[in-house]
Amino acid sequence: MEEIDCTVLVIGAGPGGYVCAIRAGQLGLDTVIVDAAYLGGTCLNIGCIPSKALIHAGNEFQKASAFSTDNALGIRTGEASIDLSATMKWKDAIVTRLTSGVGGLLKKAKVRHVAGRARFVDGKTVDVETADGIRRIRAGHVVIAAGSEPVELPQLPFGGKVISSAEALSLPEVPERLAVVGGGYIGLEIGTAYRKLGAQVTVIELGDRILPQYDAALTKPVADRLAGLGVEVLTGAGAEGLSQDGEKLRVRIGDELREIEADRILVTVGRRPVTTGWGLAELGLDMDGRFVRIDDRCRTSMRDVYAIGDVTGEPMLAHRAMAQGVLAAEVIAGGNRRWDHGAIPAVCFVDPEIVSVGLSPEEAKAPGIAADVAMFPFAANGRAMTEEDDAGFVRVVCRKSDGLLLGIQAVGNGVSELSAAFSLAMEMGATAEDVAATIHAHPTRGESFQEAALRVLGRGLHV
Amino acid sequence: MGTFVIKMPDVGEGVAEAELVEWSVKPGDLIREDDIVAAVMTDKATVEIPAPVSGTVIWLAGEIGDQIAVGAELMHMDVEGEGNRPGAAAVRLREAAGVAEEPQPASGPASPQTPAAPQKDPPKSALTPHNGDRPRAVAPSRDAYGRPIASPAVRKRARDAGIDLRRVTGSGPAGRITHADLDDYTASPEPEGAASEYMRETSMEDIKVTGLRRKIAERMDAANRHIPHITIVEEVDVTALEDLRQRLNGEHAERRGKLTVLPFIMRAIVRAVSEQPALNAHFLDEDNIIRRFGAVHIGIATQTPNGLMVPVVRHAEAMGLWEAAAEIGRLAEASRSGSATREELSGSTISISSLGPLGALATTPIINRPEVAIVGINKIATRPLWLDGEFKPRQVMNISCSFDHRVIDGWDAAVFVQKLKALLEAPAVMFVEG
Numbered sequence: 001m002e003e004i005d006c007t008v009l010v011i012g013a014g015p016g017g018y019v020c021a022i023r024a025g026q027l028g029l030d031t032v033i034v035d036a037a038y039l040g041g042t043c044l045n046i047g048c049i050p051s052k053a054l055i056h057a058g059n060e061f062q063k064a065s066a067f068s069t070d071n072a073l074g075i076r077t078g079e080a081s082i083d084l085s086a087t088m089k090w091k092d093a094i095v096t097r098l099t100s101g102v103g104g105l106l107k108k109a110k111v112r113h114v115a116g117r118a119r120f121v122d123g124k125t126v127d128v129e130t131a132d133g134i135r136r137i138r139a140g141h142v143v144i145a146a147g148s149e150p151v152e153l154p155q156l157p158f159g160g161k162v163i164s165s166a167e168a169l170s171l172p173e174v175p176e177r178l179a180v181v182g183g184g185y186i187g188l189e190i191g192t193a194y195r196k197l198g199a200q201v202t203v204i205e206l207g208d209r210i211l212p213q214y215d216a217a218l219t220k221p222v223a224d225r226l227a228g229l230g231v232e233v234l235t236g237a238g239a240e241g242l243s244q245d246g247e248k249l250r251v252r253i254g255d256e257l258r259e260i261e262a263d264r265i266l267v268t269v270g271r272r273p274v275t276t277g278w279g280l281a282e283l284g285l286d287m288d289g290r291f292v293r294i295d296d297r298c299r300t301s302m303r304d305v306y307a308i309g310d311v312t313g314e315p316m317l318a319h320r321a322m323a324q325g326v327l328a329a330e331v332i333a334g335g336n337r338r339w340d341h342g343a344i345p346a347v348c349f350v351d352p353e354i355v356s357v358g359l360s361p362e363e364a365k366a367p368g369i370a371a372d373v374a375m376f377p378f379a380a381n382g383r384a385m386t387e388e389d390d391a392g393f394v395r396v397v398c399r400k401s402d403g404l405l406l407g408i409q410a411v412g413n414g415v416s417e418l419s420a421a422f423s424l425a426m427e428m429g430a431t432a433e434d435v436a437a438t439i440h441a442h443p444t445r446g447e448s449f450q451e452a453a454l455r456v457l458g459r460g461l462h463v
Numbered sequence: 464m465g466t467f468v469i470k471m472p473d474v475g476e477g478v479a480e481a482e483l484v485e486w487s488v489k490p491g492d493l494i495r496e497d498d499i500v501a502a503v504m505t506d507k508a509t510v511e512i513p514a515p516v517s518g519t520v521i522w523l524a525g526e527i528g529d530q531i532a533v534g535a536e537l538m539h540m541d542v543e544g545e546g547n548r549p550g551a552a553a554v555r556l557r558e559a560a561g562v563a564e565e566p567q568p569a570s571g572p573a574s575p576q577t578p579a580a581p582q583k584d585p586p587k588s589a590l591t592p593h594n595g596d597r598p599r600a601v602a603p604s605r606d607a608y609g610r611p612i613a614s615p616a617v618r619k620r621a622r623d624a625g626i627d628l629r630r631v632t633g634s635g636p637a638g639r640i641t642h643a644d645l646d647d648y649t650a651s652p653e654p655e656g657a658a659s660e661y662m663r664e665t666s667m668e669d670i671k672v673t674g675l676r677r678k679i680a681e682r683m684d685a686a687n688r689h690i691p692h693i694t695i696v697e698e699v700d701v702t703a704l705e706d707l708r709q710r711l712n713g714e715h716a717e718r719r720g721k722l723t724v725l726p727f728i729m730r731a732i733v734r735a736v737s738e739q740p741a742l743n744a745h746f747l748d749e750d751n752i753i754r755r756f757g758a759v760h761i762g763i764a765t766q767t768p769n770g771l772m773v774p775v776v777r778h779a780e781a782m783g784l785w786e787a788a789a790e791i792g793r794l795a796e797a798s799r800s801g802s803a804t805r806e807e808l809s810g811s812t813i814s815i816s817s818l819g820p821l822g823a824l825a826t827t828p829i830i831n832r833p834e835v836a837i838v839g840i841n842k843i844a845t846r847p848l849w850l851d852g853e854f855k856p857r858q859v860m861n862i863s864c865s866f867d868h869r870v871i872d873g874w875d876a877a878v879f880v881q882k883l884k885a886l887l888e889a890p891a892v893m894f895v896e897g
Contacts, residue, residue, distance in 0.1 A: 286669070301669050336625075340618055342608035358607045401545055402637035406607040429612035429639040 002135045004114070006032040008332055009126060009139035011118045011278060014041020016309030016321030017145030018102050023329035025109025032137055033106060034128050036117040040099040041147055043318045046166035049098060051189055053091040054169060055349055057082075058196030072388070082197060084173050091169075120279030123302045141304045141332045144292065145325065146278055148271040148310035155241035156181065156249075162242075162265045165190060171264070174198050179249045179262035181239040183210035185348040187268035188222070192351050195231050202232040202260055204239050204251050211348065215362055217375075218354055218411045221391040225351045239267075273311040288313060296339045298328040306332070320344050343426035345419040352392045355419045358407030358426050361397055370400040374456035378412045380463055382443040389413045394448040396432060398456050403431040414445050421449060432456045465546025467516050469500065469538040471524075471531045478505045480532045483525055488538075492520045500538055503531065518542035544604070544638060604638025613640040620645060675769045686832040689748060693868040695880045696825040701843060702858040704890045711784070719785045724840070724860075725763070726787040728815060730893050731886040732838060733759050733780045736813065739879050743812050745833040746870050753835075753870055762811030762831050763791060765798050772798045773831055775811040815840060828865045835870055838883070839863035862887075 010021045013035035021033040038045050064080035067073075106113055114137070116130035126137045150164040158164050168190050176199065180191040183205030195201040203210065203226070210226070210233060211219045226233055240250040240257070248259040273291050286293040286301035291313040298306045306328045309321030323341055330337045348354040364371035375395035378384035384392075392412025399406055408422040425435055435453035440446045454460045474481050481503035488500045499511045500520070522539035524531055531537060540546075606612045611628040613621070617640055621628050624645070631648045633640035672680055704727055712721050736743035736759060744755045759780040762773040774794035779787060797803035814837045816828040822842035830837050841861040847854040862883060866876040886893050 284671070295666060297666070299666070303668060303670075336622055338622065340610065340622075341615075342606060342610055399637070401547075402604070404604070404606060404612065404637040426607065428614045429606055429635070429637065431636045433636060 001133070004032060004112070004135060004137045005139075006030045006112070006137065007140045008032070008143065008329070009034065009137055009141070010143045010145060011035075011126065012041065012145035012147055012309070013039045013102070013113070014145060014147045014309060014321065015043045015318040016147075016325040017041065017143070018106060018325075019322040020143050020145065020308060020325030020329050021111045022105055022109045023326045024332060025106070025111040027329060027333040029329070029333060031109070031111045032114060032139070033111055034114045034116060034118040034126070034137070036115075038099060039102045039106070039113070040095075042149075042166075044098050044102070045095055046169055048318060050091050050095060050169040051165070051186075051193075052349060053094055054087075054193045055189060057087045057091075058193035059351075061198075062196040082174070084171065084197070088170060088172070118278055120283050123283060123305050126279075141306065143298075143325075143328050143332075144278070144300070144305065144307040144311060145309045145321065146274040146311045148273050148316050150268070151270045151272050153181065153239065153267055153269060156239055156265065156267055158267070160246070161263065162267060165266070165268055168194075168264070168266045175263040176200065177262045177264075178202075179204060179260050179265045181249075181265060181267045182269040183207070183233065183235070184213075184268060184270065185211060185350060185354075186271075187266060188226070188350045189348070190266060190268070191231060192226065192229065195229050200230075200232075202234065202262070204237045204249075204260075205233065205235050206238050208235050210235070211350070211354070214348075214354060214356065214409075215360055217395075218356070218409055221352050221411050222348075222350050222354065225391065229351075239265075271310065271316055273313075273316075275311065297331045297337065298324050298339070299331070315344060315346060317344065317346065341427070343423045345423045347416045347419055349416060352389065352411055352413040353416045354409075354411045355415045355422060356407070356409045357419065357422045358405065359397055360407055360409065361395070364397045364406050369406070371406055372398050372400050372456050374398075374452050374460075376448045376451040376455060376460070376463065378445065378448060380451075381445060381448050383445050383447070384412065386443070387413070394418070394445075394452045396435070396449075396452045396456050398432045398453075403433055403457070405430050405432065405435070408449070410448075412445065412448075418446055418449060421446060465542055465544055466521070467518055467540040467542040467546040468536050469512070469514065469540065471503070471533050471535050471537045472510075472512065473533050474503060474505050474508075474510045478533065480530045481505045481510070483527055483529045483531055484509060485527065486523060488520045488523075490520050490523060494518065494520060494540070512537065514540070516540065516542050543632070604633060611640055612638055617642060617645060624649065675772075679770050682832065683829055686829050690830050690832060691868040692827070692830060692865045693871070693873060693876060694827045694863055694865045695876055696861055696863045697880045697884050699860050699862055699884050699887050700848060700857050701860045701887055704887055705843065705858045707890050715785070720788055720792070722784060722788050723791075724843070725791055725815065725817065726782075726784045727887065727890060727893070728838065728840060728883075729761050729776065729779045729782075729787050730784065731883050732761065732813060732815070734886055734893055735879055735882040737780075738882065739875060741871065741875060742836045742866075742879055744835050744870075745812065746835050746867055747833055748869070756812045758812065760810050760812045762814035762834075763794065764814060764816040764831075765795050767799045767801075769801075772803070772808060773811065773814060774798045774803055774807050775809065777810070813837070818842075825861055826863045828863060830865050830867055835867040836876075836879070837865050839865070860887075 007029045008024045008031040010017045010033040013033050017033060018039060021031050024031040043049060061080060061082050064077065067075045067077040068079045114128050114130060114135060116128040118126045118128045120126055124139055128135045128137060152158055156162050165186050174194060174197045178191065178194050178199045178201045180187040180201060180203045183203050187203060188210060191201045191203055209216065209219060210223060234251065234253060237251050237253045240252050243250055243259050249262050249265050251258045251260055275290065283302060292300055292307040292311045294300055294307050294312050298308050300307050308324035308328050310316040327337050327339055343357050345355060345357040361373045373395065375393045377393040378390045381390065384390040394410040396405060397407035398404065405425055408426065410418055432453040435450055436457055438450065440450040451460060451462055471481065483501060484504045485502040488494055494500065494514050495517045496515065497513045500514050501512045502509055503512065518540035520538060521541050524537045604612050612633060613628055626645065626648060628640055631640050631644055634644050635641045708722055708724065740755045743759055744753050746753050758778050761776045761779045763776060765772050765774055776787060776790050776794065794803065794807055797807060811831060811834065813834055814831040816837055817840035820842060822840060825841060826839045828837040828839035839862065841863060843858055843860040845856050846859040848857040848859065864880050
């Protein structure tokens with residue numbers, strides 16, 4: 001058995017793992033990264049990036065289709081059609097470009113990459129099943145970045161027409177009828193994209209509204225847009241399984257049992273940390289519910305074993321994992337580093353997009369906090385109008401006593417790019433006055449951020 | 464300056480009001496964060512109330528003996544910044560953000576025994592003005608995540624410099640800490656008694672008890688649980704023994720190796736148990752059998768990198784001094800390197816425990832079950848002994864011997880210890896066949 005010795009071993013090459021390995025390599029630590037599947041993890045291969053590609057394709061196709069009928073811009077084209085296999089090829093090329101980019105970055109940082117499934121022998125030893133047999137890796141420090149996977153419903157196991165987000169992002173053709181079980185951001189992002197590509201889409205959500213983690217004001221423009229697009233949204237609806245013949249999806253709404261025709265059934269009811277298959281039980285690490293427990297230096301209960309990313313808890317977001325990856329590498333290198341990030345923006349690439357960072361107005365109602373809330377609608381924003389999409393708003397939550405920004409939310413197309421401004425303002429400890437007194441370029445959607453800050457100070461100009 | 468209101472905290476489940484039993488401050492007093500301002504009493508306990516911020520006392524809610532309702536205003540303070548009245552206070556946000564900074568006398572054991580910080584009179588050390596007139600650590604403002612408000616760059620700089628941002632007064636909007644505030648903070652010395660430059664360490668580590676450590680733990684536990692120990696500590700004048708040892712080493716060390724005190728003690732034990740075979744025995748308590756041994760197999764408690772091991776010098780009764788010394792050396796080395804055999808690590812009939820030069824005045828050795836006695840060796844030191852009408856500097860070593868009191872009576876234990884003392888004080892006797 002071939003053995004490898006190294007200082008740092010990173011298990012999992014998703015955004016957390018590969019960033020950790022690159023940083024460790026930059027710091028001069030002899031680093032090895034192992035992944036069973038591919039560089040870039042879920043995010044680059046079957047998550048964030050391919051779904052954004054599909055959403056873009058959906059938007060472009062929708063535009064093209066609109067131009068074949070009467071439209072306000074007076075643009076006239078022939079009838080639009082799409083060859084989804086070509087779209088997928090284009091998407092795959094982006095994924096390949098990004099993952100080989102990660103490979104190049106790892107190489108540049110002198111990180112060795114071993115492809116195969118890793119399993120702990122003990123806290124410092126890992127066996128990797130590679131194509132050429134088992135390789136044993138001994139490391140001074142191990143970083144677990146095993147990631148997460150889609151939750152399966154027992155009544156709708158994956159297989160056949162029941163698919164997870166991974167398969168949904170690589171379909172050979174647009175399904176005629178797509179049922180989406182779970183009205184969270186993943187299901188809505190993919191469901192909306194396929195609707196725009198021509199599918200009949202039905203969303204089955206158990207709660208009483210879609211995107212239940214956001215307040216109703218933020219999700220209303222999304223619900224309106226879904227209705228406008230012709231996506232059927234069933235709330236208070238539970239998927240019960242397939243019909244007898246395995247063709248239809250049985251859904252219970254209250255006392256009513258309905259059968260929904262579907263060519264594909266996409267199940268997006270959440271993600272769970274990957275806590276099996278790599279030897280968690282053998283290590284006996286302390287857990288925090290279903291997640292691996294870590295401290296503010298990403299250390300687990302076992303000495304020199306670290307964990308980062310989705311295995312360590314919510315929010316399961318790539319950018320959180322990356323920040324943890326940097327932190328873990330610097331702690332291993334002997335740095336006096338702690339997790340002291342506050343702002344972790346969350347973005348939903350639904351239509352229109354939603355961004356949230358910090359406290360919501362509801363959370364700011366907690367005892368002891370007195371907050372002012374103000375929003376500025378895109379309906380009063382020139383740039384939004386000229387983009388033919390003025391749905392949504394920017395909203396700020398500020399402390400009454402000193403105007404400190406406690407939270408910022410926005411819904412509207414293009415707001416994902418505003419998340420940078422929001423997070424920076426939060427992390428810098430900006431007050432409403434800071435934002436109000438910063439010149440924002442005209443005409444941009446960002447002006448709405450400044451206007452919301454002005455409004456919370458009682459000095460709004462454009463409403 | 465703003466006004467900061469301290470309210471009567473929730474002092475316990477179901478308590479609606481509490482009696483004011485002590486004011487530690489009076490209007491006009493300058494107080495610091497965490498100074499105790501008052502004590503209140505419920506039918507359950509007396510609770511001290513600390514100040515959450517620094518400032519000047521300007522108003523007190525009542526007289527001693529008054530009942531104050533939970534949530535009612537207890538005290539007003541003048542503080543730097545906006546205070547918490549009117550509107551929300553930074554400190555109240557801290558509460559909401561779940562930062563465990565807020566004094567919560569109700570949680571945990573109510574603690575009348577908490578040592579009260581200097582009070583009554585304005586403490587001398589409190590609020591030594593610096594940074595102009597600005598007191599340090601004034602109602603630090605917190606952000607939406609419960610942190611002191613500062614940019615990531617300021618945070619990193621503070622972390623690298625070992626500065627706890629909770630102690631730094633922010634001069635920026637909403638109390639934001641700027642680079643200039645850090646400059647000020649590092650330039651001015653800490654007032655006495657204020658936060659140290661040392662970082663809080665909140666890490667915790669669980670170490671699985673396995674292997675040898677678990678074995679040691681189990682054996683110690685069993686020994687301590689089963690055996691009622693009696694320990695006798697006696698002083699031994701080892702001046703003569705040390706003279707002899709030095710002399711033997713001077714003459715023979717090069718050829719035969721150096722002697723430590725251990726071979727002499729082993730010889731003394733061999734002699735002592737020959738007169739008291741009850742001590743060179745195993746008590747098989749489950750079978751109600753005491754098994755006496757003719758052979759004297761002496762276990763030597765030895766520190767190894769993995770923990771305590773007890774290699775056994777077999778048939779010490781048949782060994783001369785140098786032979787014993789060589790055997791001890793060989794076994795210690797084998798134990799430390801992990802090459803000792805099972806045979807070499809078991810079968811002792813009586814044991815010696817020695818901490819060598821680390822040894823103390825006295826120890827309470829734990830018996831190596833199922834043995835019934837253990838001899839603990841302490842450090843040799845020069846101490847004054849009263850001899851022939853005057854104090855003389857003598858080489859003195861205490862021995863601590865533990866016995867299984869179920870089968871060894873105190874009298875027999877004392878006889879054994881006195882025998883060891885006599886042998887070690889007059890070493891020539893040890894080597895006289897008797």
